[in-house]
Amino acid sequence: MxxxxxxxxxxxxxxxxxxxxxxxxxxxxxxxxxxxxxxxxxxxxxxxxxxxxxxxxxxxxxxxxxxxxxxxxxxxxxxxxxxxxxxxxxxxxxxxxDTGWTTYDKLAGLAALGLFLGYQVSPIRNAVGGTLDVVLGPLNATLPFYAVVLILAMVTGLYSTLLQANLMDTEKMGEYQERMQEIQERYKDAKDRGDDDAVDRINDERMEAMGDQMGMMKMQFRPMVWIMLITIPVFLWLYWEVLTQGQELGTVTMPLVGQTDWESLTFVFPAWILWYFVCSMGFGQILRKALNISTSPSSS
Incomplete structure:
Protein backbone atom coordinates (compact mmCIF):
# COMPACT_ATOMS: atom_id res chain seq x y z
CA MET A 1 0.00 0.00 0.00
CA ASP A 98 -5.56 9.80 -10.76
CA THR A 99 -7.57 6.70 -9.72
CA GLY A 100 -6.12 4.71 -12.62
CA TRP A 101 -7.51 6.95 -15.39
CA THR A 102 -5.30 6.98 -18.46
CA THR A 103 -5.17 9.33 -21.43
CA TYR A 104 -7.20 6.77 -23.38
CA ASP A 105 -9.91 6.80 -20.70
CA LYS A 106 -10.17 10.57 -20.94
CA LEU A 107 -10.27 10.49 -24.74
CA ALA A 108 -12.98 7.82 -24.56
CA GLY A 109 -14.98 10.09 -22.25
CA LEU A 110 -14.70 13.01 -24.67
CA ALA A 111 -15.69 10.78 -27.60
CA ALA A 112 -18.70 9.48 -25.67
CA LEU A 113 -19.83 13.05 -24.94
CA GLY A 114 -19.46 13.90 -28.62
CA LEU A 115 -21.56 10.89 -29.62
CA PHE A 116 -24.16 11.81 -27.02
CA LEU A 117 -24.89 14.96 -29.03
CA GLY A 118 -26.24 12.66 -31.74
CA TYR A 119 -29.55 12.42 -29.89
CA GLN A 120 -30.16 16.09 -30.67
CA VAL A 121 -27.92 16.73 -33.70
CA SER A 122 -29.32 14.86 -36.68
CA PRO A 123 -26.11 14.89 -38.83
CA ILE A 124 -24.26 13.00 -36.07
CA ARG A 125 -27.18 10.60 -35.61
CA ASN A 126 -27.46 9.98 -39.33
CA ALA A 127 -23.72 9.44 -39.70
CA VAL A 128 -23.54 6.94 -36.83
CA GLY A 129 -26.80 5.22 -37.77
CA GLY A 130 -25.86 4.89 -41.43
CA THR A 131 -22.44 3.51 -40.58
CA LEU A 132 -23.71 0.88 -38.14
CA ASP A 133 -26.52 -0.03 -40.52
CA VAL A 134 -23.91 -1.60 -42.78
CA VAL A 135 -23.43 -4.25 -40.08
CA LEU A 136 -26.80 -4.28 -38.33
CA GLY A 137 -29.01 -3.71 -41.35
CA PRO A 138 -28.78 -7.33 -42.61
CA LEU A 139 -29.57 -8.57 -39.09
CA ASN A 140 -32.63 -6.33 -38.94
CA ALA A 141 -33.74 -7.54 -42.35
CA THR A 142 -33.55 -11.15 -41.18
CA LEU A 143 -35.06 -10.96 -37.68
CA PRO A 144 -38.01 -9.12 -36.15
CA PHE A 145 -37.05 -5.80 -34.59
CA TYR A 146 -37.78 -7.01 -31.04
CA ALA A 147 -35.26 -9.85 -31.57
CA VAL A 148 -32.66 -7.38 -32.88
CA VAL A 149 -33.11 -5.20 -29.79
CA LEU A 150 -32.84 -8.31 -27.59
CA ILE A 151 -29.56 -9.38 -29.23
CA LEU A 152 -28.06 -5.89 -28.95
CA ALA A 153 -29.13 -5.67 -25.31
CA MET A 154 -27.46 -9.01 -24.58
CA VAL A 155 -24.24 -7.96 -26.32
CA THR A 156 -24.07 -4.59 -24.58
CA GLY A 157 -24.91 -6.24 -21.26
CA LEU A 158 -22.03 -8.69 -21.78
CA TYR A 159 -19.33 -6.13 -22.49
CA SER A 160 -20.69 -3.76 -19.82
CA THR A 161 -20.29 -6.46 -17.18
CA LEU A 162 -16.82 -7.44 -18.40
CA LEU A 163 -15.65 -3.81 -18.52
CA GLN A 164 -16.88 -3.18 -14.98
CA ALA A 165 -15.15 -6.33 -13.74
CA ASN A 166 -11.82 -5.43 -15.37
CA LEU A 167 -11.69 -1.65 -14.93
CA MET A 168 -13.07 -1.25 -11.40
CA ASP A 169 -10.59 -1.93 -8.59
CA THR A 170 -13.08 -3.15 -5.98
CA GLU A 171 -10.26 -3.86 -3.50
CA LYS A 172 -9.05 -0.26 -3.59
CA MET A 173 -12.62 0.99 -3.31
CA GLY A 174 -12.98 -1.26 -0.27
CA GLU A 175 -9.86 0.32 1.24
CA TYR A 176 -11.37 3.77 0.75
CA GLN A 177 -14.53 2.73 2.56
CA GLU A 178 -12.58 0.98 5.30
CA ARG A 179 -10.47 4.08 5.90
CA MET A 180 -13.54 6.31 6.17
CA GLN A 181 -15.13 3.89 8.63
CA GLU A 182 -11.97 3.87 10.75
CA ILE A 183 -11.84 7.67 10.79
CA GLN A 184 -15.49 7.86 11.84
CA GLU A 185 -14.90 5.36 14.66
CA ARG A 186 -11.81 7.21 15.92
CA TYR A 187 -13.65 10.54 15.71
CA LYS A 188 -16.51 9.14 17.79
CA ASP A 189 -14.10 7.71 20.37
CA ALA A 190 -12.23 11.03 20.62
CA LYS A 191 -15.51 12.91 21.09
CA ASP A 192 -16.66 10.45 23.76
CA ARG A 193 -13.48 10.83 25.79
CA GLY A 194 -13.39 14.62 25.32
CA ASP A 195 -10.00 14.73 23.59
CA ASP A 196 -10.28 18.03 21.71
CA ASP A 197 -6.76 17.81 20.24
CA ALA A 198 -7.51 14.40 18.77
CA VAL A 199 -10.84 15.65 17.42
CA ASP A 200 -9.08 18.50 15.61
CA ARG A 201 -6.46 16.15 14.13
CA ILE A 202 -9.10 13.65 13.03
CA ASN A 203 -11.14 16.46 11.48
CA ASP A 204 -8.10 17.38 9.40
CA GLU A 205 -7.78 13.75 8.37
CA ARG A 206 -11.46 13.64 7.46
CA MET A 207 -10.97 16.59 5.13
CA GLU A 208 -8.00 14.82 3.56
CA ALA A 209 -10.08 11.66 3.16
CA MET A 210 -12.68 13.58 1.16
CA GLY A 211 -10.19 13.41 -1.68
CA ASP A 212 -10.34 9.63 -1.39
CA GLN A 213 -14.11 9.76 -1.70
CA MET A 214 -13.78 11.75 -4.92
CA GLY A 215 -11.21 9.24 -6.10
CA MET A 216 -13.61 6.38 -5.46
CA MET A 217 -16.32 8.14 -7.43
CA LYS A 218 -13.93 8.64 -10.35
CA MET A 219 -12.92 5.00 -10.15
CA GLN A 220 -16.55 3.88 -10.27
CA PHE A 221 -17.18 6.10 -13.29
CA ARG A 222 -14.11 4.92 -15.22
CA PRO A 223 -15.73 1.86 -16.89
CA MET A 224 -18.82 3.93 -17.66
CA VAL A 225 -17.01 6.03 -20.27
CA TRP A 226 -16.08 2.89 -22.21
CA ILE A 227 -19.55 1.44 -21.80
CA MET A 228 -21.07 4.68 -23.11
CA LEU A 229 -18.56 4.83 -25.97
CA ILE A 230 -19.89 1.50 -27.25
CA THR A 231 -23.50 1.72 -26.11
CA ILE A 232 -24.33 5.22 -27.37
CA PRO A 233 -23.70 4.29 -31.05
CA VAL A 234 -25.99 1.25 -30.59
CA PHE A 235 -28.67 3.52 -29.13
CA LEU A 236 -28.19 6.01 -31.96
CA TRP A 237 -28.65 3.24 -34.52
CA LEU A 238 -31.84 2.03 -32.78
CA TYR A 239 -33.14 5.61 -32.62
CA TRP A 240 -32.19 6.22 -36.26
CA GLU A 241 -33.86 2.97 -37.30
CA VAL A 242 -37.09 3.79 -35.48
CA LEU A 243 -37.18 7.30 -37.00
CA THR A 244 -36.43 6.16 -40.54
CA GLN A 245 -38.36 2.87 -40.68
CA GLY A 246 -41.30 3.76 -38.44
CA GLN A 247 -44.29 1.51 -39.08
CA GLU A 248 -42.23 -0.90 -41.18
CA LEU A 249 -40.67 -2.25 -37.96
CA GLY A 250 -44.05 -3.59 -36.88
CA THR A 251 -45.40 -3.52 -33.33
CA VAL A 252 -44.55 -5.03 -29.96
CA THR A 253 -46.73 -6.38 -27.18
CA MET A 254 -45.77 -4.82 -23.83
CA PRO A 255 -46.97 -5.95 -20.37
CA LEU A 256 -49.89 -3.88 -19.01
CA VAL A 257 -49.98 -1.93 -22.27
CA GLY A 258 -50.66 -4.46 -24.97
CA GLN A 259 -49.73 -3.98 -28.60
CA THR A 260 -47.98 -0.71 -29.36
CA ASP A 261 -45.72 0.95 -31.90
CA TRP A 262 -41.98 1.14 -31.19
CA GLU A 263 -42.15 4.94 -31.15
CA SER A 264 -45.08 5.15 -28.73
CA LEU A 265 -44.47 6.20 -25.14
CA THR A 266 -44.73 3.33 -22.67
CA PHE A 267 -44.39 4.28 -18.99
CA VAL A 268 -42.77 7.60 -20.01
CA PHE A 269 -40.16 5.93 -22.30
CA PRO A 270 -40.53 4.98 -25.97
CA ALA A 271 -41.28 1.28 -26.32
CA TRP A 272 -37.92 0.44 -27.92
CA ILE A 273 -35.95 2.00 -25.02
CA LEU A 274 -38.06 0.22 -22.38
CA TRP A 275 -37.68 -3.13 -24.16
CA TYR A 276 -33.91 -2.60 -24.45
CA PHE A 277 -33.50 -1.78 -20.74
CA VAL A 278 -35.57 -4.78 -19.65
CA CYS A 279 -33.49 -7.14 -21.79
CA SER A 280 -30.15 -5.56 -20.88
CA MET A 281 -30.70 -5.47 -17.11
CA GLY A 282 -32.09 -8.98 -17.00
CA PHE A 283 -29.24 -10.47 -19.01
CA GLY A 284 -26.66 -8.45 -17.04
CA GLN A 285 -27.89 -9.88 -13.73
CA ILE A 286 -27.81 -13.43 -15.09
CA LEU A 287 -24.30 -12.89 -16.44
CA ARG A 288 -22.96 -11.53 -13.12
CA LYS A 289 -24.36 -14.53 -11.29
CA ALA A 290 -23.03 -17.00 -13.86
CA LEU A 291 -19.51 -15.50 -13.92
CA ASN A 292 -19.50 -14.62 -10.18
CA ILE A 293 -18.63 -11.01 -11.01
CA SER A 294 -19.05 -8.39 -8.32
CA THR A 295 -18.84 -4.64 -8.85
CA SER A 296 -19.29 -3.75 -5.17
CA PRO A 297 -16.32 -2.60 -3.05
CA SER A 298 -14.54 -5.45 -1.29
CA SER A 299 -12.21 -5.29 1.70
CA SER A 300 -8.63 -6.39 1.20
Missing amino acids: ARVTQKVRDLTREDPGMRRALEVVLDQAQSNGGTVEWADVDDDLSSGQWGRLIEKGILKSTDGDGFRVRDPDGVEQALNGDDASEAAAASTDADDE
Whole structure:
Protein backbone atom coordinates (compact mmCIF):
# COMPACT_ATOMS: atom_id res chain seq x y z
CA MET A 1 0.00 0.00 0.00
CA ALA A 2 1.89 3.02 -1.27
CA ARG A 3 -0.45 5.28 0.69
CA VAL A 4 0.90 3.92 4.01
CA THR A 5 4.45 4.40 2.75
CA GLN A 6 3.72 8.02 1.91
CA LYS A 7 2.10 8.60 5.30
CA VAL A 8 5.26 7.31 7.01
CA ARG A 9 7.39 9.71 4.96
CA ASP A 10 5.06 12.60 5.80
CA LEU A 11 5.17 11.81 9.51
CA THR A 12 8.96 11.56 9.64
CA ARG A 13 9.28 14.84 7.72
CA GLU A 14 6.91 16.62 10.09
CA ASP A 15 8.47 15.13 13.24
CA PRO A 16 11.91 13.47 13.01
CA GLY A 17 11.20 11.76 16.33
CA MET A 18 8.50 9.68 14.61
CA ARG A 19 11.21 7.69 12.83
CA ARG A 20 12.42 6.20 16.12
CA ALA A 21 8.82 5.64 17.24
CA LEU A 22 8.00 3.77 14.03
CA GLU A 23 11.13 1.65 14.30
CA VAL A 24 10.23 0.64 17.86
CA VAL A 25 6.63 -0.18 16.94
CA LEU A 26 7.67 -2.15 13.87
CA ASP A 27 10.29 -4.15 15.78
CA GLN A 28 7.87 -4.90 18.59
CA ALA A 29 5.14 -5.98 16.18
CA GLN A 30 7.53 -8.31 14.36
CA SER A 31 8.61 -9.81 17.71
CA ASN A 32 5.00 -10.35 18.82
CA GLY A 33 3.79 -12.10 15.71
CA GLY A 34 2.44 -9.02 13.95
CA THR A 35 0.63 -7.19 16.76
CA VAL A 36 1.69 -4.55 19.26
CA GLU A 37 0.07 -3.00 22.35
CA TRP A 38 0.63 0.36 24.02
CA ALA A 39 2.06 -1.40 27.07
CA ASP A 40 4.79 -2.91 24.86
CA VAL A 41 6.16 0.45 23.72
CA ASP A 42 5.13 3.02 26.36
CA ASP A 43 8.72 3.32 27.57
CA ASP A 44 9.94 4.44 24.14
CA LEU A 45 6.94 6.36 22.72
CA SER A 46 4.89 9.26 23.96
CA SER A 47 1.13 8.91 24.04
CA GLY A 48 0.95 11.61 21.37
CA GLN A 49 3.18 9.61 19.01
CA TRP A 50 1.13 6.47 19.60
CA GLY A 51 -2.11 8.33 18.96
CA ARG A 52 -0.67 9.88 15.81
CA LEU A 53 0.12 6.45 14.38
CA ILE A 54 -3.44 5.32 15.06
CA GLU A 55 -4.99 8.47 13.63
CA LYS A 56 -2.96 8.20 10.43
CA GLY A 57 -4.11 4.62 9.97
CA ILE A 58 -0.61 3.15 10.18
CA LEU A 59 -1.75 1.13 13.21
CA LYS A 60 -5.03 -0.75 12.80
CA SER A 61 -6.88 -2.23 15.76
CA THR A 62 -7.37 -5.99 15.94
CA ASP A 63 -10.19 -7.96 17.51
CA GLY A 64 -8.34 -7.90 20.85
CA ASP A 65 -6.47 -5.11 22.62
CA GLY A 66 -3.59 -5.02 20.18
CA PHE A 67 -2.86 -3.24 16.93
CA ARG A 68 -1.24 -4.42 13.74
CA VAL A 69 0.99 -2.41 11.45
CA ARG A 70 -0.60 -1.83 8.08
CA ASP A 71 1.81 -2.70 5.27
CA PRO A 72 4.92 -3.46 7.39
CA ASP A 73 7.06 -3.79 4.23
CA GLY A 74 6.01 -0.33 3.09
CA VAL A 75 6.78 1.14 6.51
CA GLU A 76 10.20 -0.50 6.51
CA GLN A 77 10.96 0.73 2.98
CA ALA A 78 10.00 4.28 3.94
CA LEU A 79 12.20 4.15 7.05
CA ASN A 80 15.14 2.72 5.11
CA GLY A 81 14.82 5.47 2.49
CA ASP A 82 15.12 3.07 -0.45
CA ASP A 83 15.33 5.41 -3.46
CA ALA A 84 13.98 2.85 -5.88
CA SER A 85 11.02 2.04 -3.64
CA GLU A 86 10.39 5.77 -3.10
CA ALA A 87 10.23 6.35 -6.82
CA ALA A 88 7.92 3.40 -7.29
CA ALA A 89 5.73 4.51 -4.41
CA ALA A 90 5.59 8.07 -5.74
CA SER A 91 4.56 6.71 -9.12
CA THR A 92 1.88 4.58 -7.48
CA ASP A 93 0.66 7.53 -5.43
CA ALA A 94 0.30 9.55 -8.62
CA ASP A 95 -1.78 6.70 -10.04
CA ASP A 96 -3.83 6.66 -6.82
CA GLU A 97 -4.56 10.35 -7.16
CA ASP A 98 -5.56 9.80 -10.76
CA THR A 99 -7.57 6.70 -9.72
CA GLY A 100 -6.12 4.71 -12.62
CA TRP A 101 -7.51 6.95 -15.39
CA THR A 102 -5.30 6.98 -18.46
CA THR A 103 -5.17 9.33 -21.43
CA TYR A 104 -7.20 6.77 -23.38
CA ASP A 105 -9.91 6.80 -20.70
CA LYS A 106 -10.17 10.57 -20.94
CA LEU A 107 -10.27 10.49 -24.74
CA ALA A 108 -12.98 7.82 -24.56
CA GLY A 109 -14.98 10.09 -22.25
CA LEU A 110 -14.70 13.01 -24.67
CA ALA A 111 -15.69 10.78 -27.60
CA ALA A 112 -18.70 9.48 -25.67
CA LEU A 113 -19.83 13.05 -24.94
CA GLY A 114 -19.46 13.90 -28.62
CA LEU A 115 -21.56 10.89 -29.62
CA PHE A 116 -24.16 11.81 -27.02
CA LEU A 117 -24.89 14.96 -29.03
CA GLY A 118 -26.24 12.66 -31.74
CA TYR A 119 -29.55 12.42 -29.89
CA GLN A 120 -30.16 16.09 -30.67
CA VAL A 121 -27.92 16.73 -33.70
CA SER A 122 -29.32 14.86 -36.68
CA PRO A 123 -26.11 14.89 -38.83
CA ILE A 124 -24.26 13.00 -36.07
CA ARG A 125 -27.18 10.60 -35.61
CA ASN A 126 -27.46 9.98 -39.33
CA ALA A 127 -23.72 9.44 -39.70
CA VAL A 128 -23.54 6.94 -36.83
CA GLY A 129 -26.80 5.22 -37.77
CA GLY A 130 -25.86 4.89 -41.43
CA THR A 131 -22.44 3.51 -40.58
CA LEU A 132 -23.71 0.88 -38.14
CA ASP A 133 -26.52 -0.03 -40.52
CA VAL A 134 -23.91 -1.60 -42.78
CA VAL A 135 -23.43 -4.25 -40.08
CA LEU A 136 -26.80 -4.28 -38.33
CA GLY A 137 -29.01 -3.71 -41.35
CA PRO A 138 -28.78 -7.33 -42.61
CA LEU A 139 -29.57 -8.57 -39.09
CA ASN A 140 -32.63 -6.33 -38.94
CA ALA A 141 -33.74 -7.54 -42.35
CA THR A 142 -33.55 -11.15 -41.18
CA LEU A 143 -35.06 -10.96 -37.68
CA PRO A 144 -38.01 -9.12 -36.15
CA PHE A 145 -37.05 -5.80 -34.59
CA TYR A 146 -37.78 -7.01 -31.04
CA ALA A 147 -35.26 -9.85 -31.57
CA VAL A 148 -32.66 -7.38 -32.88
CA VAL A 149 -33.11 -5.20 -29.79
CA LEU A 150 -32.84 -8.31 -27.59
CA ILE A 151 -29.56 -9.38 -29.23
CA LEU A 152 -28.06 -5.89 -28.95
CA ALA A 153 -29.13 -5.67 -25.31
CA MET A 154 -27.46 -9.01 -24.58
CA VAL A 155 -24.24 -7.96 -26.32
CA THR A 156 -24.07 -4.59 -24.58
CA GLY A 157 -24.91 -6.24 -21.26
CA LEU A 158 -22.03 -8.69 -21.78
CA TYR A 159 -19.33 -6.13 -22.49
CA SER A 160 -20.69 -3.76 -19.82
CA THR A 161 -20.29 -6.46 -17.18
CA LEU A 162 -16.82 -7.44 -18.40
CA LEU A 163 -15.65 -3.81 -18.52
CA GLN A 164 -16.88 -3.18 -14.98
CA ALA A 165 -15.15 -6.33 -13.74
CA ASN A 166 -11.82 -5.43 -15.37
CA LEU A 167 -11.69 -1.65 -14.93
CA MET A 168 -13.07 -1.25 -11.40
CA ASP A 169 -10.59 -1.93 -8.59
CA THR A 170 -13.08 -3.15 -5.98
CA GLU A 171 -10.26 -3.86 -3.50
CA LYS A 172 -9.05 -0.26 -3.59
CA MET A 173 -12.62 0.99 -3.31
CA GLY A 174 -12.98 -1.26 -0.27
CA GLU A 175 -9.86 0.32 1.24
CA TYR A 176 -11.37 3.77 0.75
CA GLN A 177 -14.53 2.73 2.56
CA GLU A 178 -12.58 0.98 5.30
CA ARG A 179 -10.47 4.08 5.90
CA MET A 180 -13.54 6.31 6.17
CA GLN A 181 -15.13 3.89 8.63
CA GLU A 182 -11.97 3.87 10.75
CA ILE A 183 -11.84 7.67 10.79
CA GLN A 184 -15.49 7.86 11.84
CA GLU A 185 -14.90 5.36 14.66
CA ARG A 186 -11.81 7.21 15.92
CA TYR A 187 -13.65 10.54 15.71
CA LYS A 188 -16.51 9.14 17.79
CA ASP A 189 -14.10 7.71 20.37
CA ALA A 190 -12.23 11.03 20.62
CA LYS A 191 -15.51 12.91 21.09
CA ASP A 192 -16.66 10.45 23.76
CA ARG A 193 -13.48 10.83 25.79
CA GLY A 194 -13.39 14.62 25.32
CA ASP A 195 -10.00 14.73 23.59
CA ASP A 196 -10.28 18.03 21.71
CA ASP A 197 -6.76 17.81 20.24
CA ALA A 198 -7.51 14.40 18.77
CA VAL A 199 -10.84 15.65 17.42
CA ASP A 200 -9.08 18.50 15.61
CA ARG A 201 -6.46 16.15 14.13
CA ILE A 202 -9.10 13.65 13.03
CA ASN A 203 -11.14 16.46 11.48
CA ASP A 204 -8.10 17.38 9.40
CA GLU A 205 -7.78 13.75 8.37
CA ARG A 206 -11.46 13.64 7.46
CA MET A 207 -10.97 16.59 5.13
CA GLU A 208 -8.00 14.82 3.56
CA ALA A 209 -10.08 11.66 3.16
CA MET A 210 -12.68 13.58 1.16
CA GLY A 211 -10.19 13.41 -1.68
CA ASP A 212 -10.34 9.63 -1.39
CA GLN A 213 -14.11 9.76 -1.70
CA MET A 214 -13.78 11.75 -4.92
CA GLY A 215 -11.21 9.24 -6.10
CA MET A 216 -13.61 6.38 -5.46
CA MET A 217 -16.32 8.14 -7.43
CA LYS A 218 -13.93 8.64 -10.35
CA MET A 219 -12.92 5.00 -10.15
CA GLN A 220 -16.55 3.88 -10.27
CA PHE A 221 -17.18 6.10 -13.29
CA ARG A 222 -14.11 4.92 -15.22
CA PRO A 223 -15.73 1.86 -16.89
CA MET A 224 -18.82 3.93 -17.66
CA VAL A 225 -17.01 6.03 -20.27
CA TRP A 226 -16.08 2.89 -22.21
CA ILE A 227 -19.55 1.44 -21.80
CA MET A 228 -21.07 4.68 -23.11
CA LEU A 229 -18.56 4.83 -25.97
CA ILE A 230 -19.89 1.50 -27.25
CA THR A 231 -23.50 1.72 -26.11
CA ILE A 232 -24.33 5.22 -27.37
CA PRO A 233 -23.70 4.29 -31.05
CA VAL A 234 -25.99 1.25 -30.59
CA PHE A 235 -28.67 3.52 -29.13
CA LEU A 236 -28.19 6.01 -31.96
CA TRP A 237 -28.65 3.24 -34.52
CA LEU A 238 -31.84 2.03 -32.78
CA TYR A 239 -33.14 5.61 -32.62
CA TRP A 240 -32.19 6.22 -36.26
CA GLU A 241 -33.86 2.97 -37.30
CA VAL A 242 -37.09 3.79 -35.48
CA LEU A 243 -37.18 7.30 -37.00
CA THR A 244 -36.43 6.16 -40.54
CA GLN A 245 -38.36 2.87 -40.68
CA GLY A 246 -41.30 3.76 -38.44
CA GLN A 247 -44.29 1.51 -39.08
CA GLU A 248 -42.23 -0.90 -41.18
CA LEU A 249 -40.67 -2.25 -37.96
CA GLY A 250 -44.05 -3.59 -36.88
CA THR A 251 -45.40 -3.52 -33.33
CA VAL A 252 -44.55 -5.03 -29.96
CA THR A 253 -46.73 -6.38 -27.18
CA MET A 254 -45.77 -4.82 -23.83
CA PRO A 255 -46.97 -5.95 -20.37
CA LEU A 256 -49.89 -3.88 -19.01
CA VAL A 257 -49.98 -1.93 -22.27
CA GLY A 258 -50.66 -4.46 -24.97
CA GLN A 259 -49.73 -3.98 -28.60
CA THR A 260 -47.98 -0.71 -29.36
CA ASP A 261 -45.72 0.95 -31.90
CA TRP A 262 -41.98 1.14 -31.19
CA GLU A 263 -42.15 4.94 -31.15
CA SER A 264 -45.08 5.15 -28.73
CA LEU A 265 -44.47 6.20 -25.14
CA THR A 266 -44.73 3.33 -22.67
CA PHE A 267 -44.39 4.28 -18.99
CA VAL A 268 -42.77 7.60 -20.01
CA PHE A 269 -40.16 5.93 -22.30
CA PRO A 270 -40.53 4.98 -25.97
CA ALA A 271 -41.28 1.28 -26.32
CA TRP A 272 -37.92 0.44 -27.92
CA ILE A 273 -35.95 2.00 -25.02
CA LEU A 274 -38.06 0.22 -22.38
CA TRP A 275 -37.68 -3.13 -24.16
CA TYR A 276 -33.91 -2.60 -24.45
CA PHE A 277 -33.50 -1.78 -20.74
CA VAL A 278 -35.57 -4.78 -19.65
CA CYS A 279 -33.49 -7.14 -21.79
CA SER A 280 -30.15 -5.56 -20.88
CA MET A 281 -30.70 -5.47 -17.11
CA GLY A 282 -32.09 -8.98 -17.00
CA PHE A 283 -29.24 -10.47 -19.01
CA GLY A 284 -26.66 -8.45 -17.04
CA GLN A 285 -27.89 -9.88 -13.73
CA ILE A 286 -27.81 -13.43 -15.09
CA LEU A 287 -24.30 -12.89 -16.44
CA ARG A 288 -22.96 -11.53 -13.12
CA LYS A 289 -24.36 -14.53 -11.29
CA ALA A 290 -23.03 -17.00 -13.86
CA LEU A 291 -19.51 -15.50 -13.92
CA ASN A 292 -19.50 -14.62 -10.18
CA ILE A 293 -18.63 -11.01 -11.01
CA SER A 294 -19.05 -8.39 -8.32
CA THR A 295 -18.84 -4.64 -8.85
CA SER A 296 -19.29 -3.75 -5.17
CA PRO A 297 -16.32 -2.60 -3.05
CA SER A 298 -14.54 -5.45 -1.29
CA SER A 299 -12.21 -5.29 1.70
CA SER A 300 -8.63 -6.39 1.20
